[in-house]
Amino acid sequence: MSEAKLRHEIIATALRMNTLGINRGKSGNVSVRVDGGFLITPTGLAYESMQSEDVVAMDLDGESRGSRLPSSEWRFHRDVYAARPEVGAIVHTHSPFATTLACLGRDIPAFHYMIAVAGGKNIRCAPYATFGTQPLSDHALHALAGRKACLLANHGMIALGVALVDALALAVEVEGLAEQYWRALQIGEPNLLTDAEMDVVLAKFAKYGQPQSRGRVARGRKPEAKR
Numbered sequence: 001m002s003e004a005k006l007r008h009e010i011i012a013t014a015l016r017m018n019t020l021g022i023n024r025g026k027s028g029n030v031s032v033r034v035d036g037g038f039l040i041t042p043t044g045l046a047y048e049s050m051q052s053e054d055v056v057a058m059d060l061d062g063e064s065r066g067s068r069l070p071s072s073e074w075r076f077h078r079d080v081y082a083a084r085p086e087v088g089a090i091v092h093t094h095s096p097f098a099t100t101l102a103c104l105g106r107d108i109p110a111f112h113y114m115i116a117v118a119g120g121k122n123i124r125c126a127p128y129a130t131f132g133t134q135p136l137s138d139h140a141l142h143a144l145a146g147r148k149a150c151l152l153a154n155h156g157m158i159a160l161g162v163a164l165v166d167a168l169a170l171a172v173e174v175e176g177l178a179e180q181y182w183r184a185l186q187i188g189e190p191n192l193l194t195d196a197e198m199d200v201v202l203a204k205f206a207k208y209g210q211p212q213s214r215g216r217v218a219r220g221r222k223p224e225a226k227r
């Protein structure tokens with residue numbers, strides 16, 4: 001995809017976060033990898049008034065070009081792209097339920113098998129550090145080890161994807177899981193799945209994630225025929 005198209009996709013993704021109810025105002029940010037660096041939403045600009053030239057291009061040294069300043073959270077975007085070659089896009093948001101749990105400093109445990117969608121047996125909550133700082137980025141990368149999403153204590157969440165559509169879908173999924181966990185906690189202590197049960201789920205997810213597996217479904221029977 002061309003850089004011009006990716007700039008439009010960033011704005012579309014940011015607007016979509018707000019219509020999906022996982023972000024309010026200007027608190028979240030979105031980025032996508034390009035050759036030699038990444039494109040990221042600018043700081044302090046409402047998504048509704050954002051034009052493609054407002055999207056900021058950065059290299060992996062943290063140098064930016066363009067008329068706008070990058071999101072204050074550019075450091076963890078940069079550090080994820082530098083450390084995780086498989087990541088092509090990042091969504092960061094202060095979605096209500098994920099942020100509620102993050103304010104309690106709670107990991108989301110394996111209360112539901114879909115936790116595996118984030119790559120492991122839990123979704124970790126990174127310790128608190130001031131927004132925009134290197135310590136916050138360091139904590140985030142640690143919490144994201146072997147995962148595609150994490151919470152940030154007293155702050156929000158991060159979701160990673162191969163493309164923007166994947167990162168956004170994962171952010172929606174994580175917010176949904178955070179809501180379900182929060183709801184379950186209102187009436188009791190949720191039953192957690194065992195490590196062995198989660199190993200089974202993770203193995204199934206890994207299989208479904210393979211391109212040849214998707215190809216078989218596409219060429220063979222219809223997905224809805226599967227039980």
Ligand SMILES: [Zn+2]
Pocket residue numbers: 027028073092093094131155156
């Ligand atoms: Zn934030």
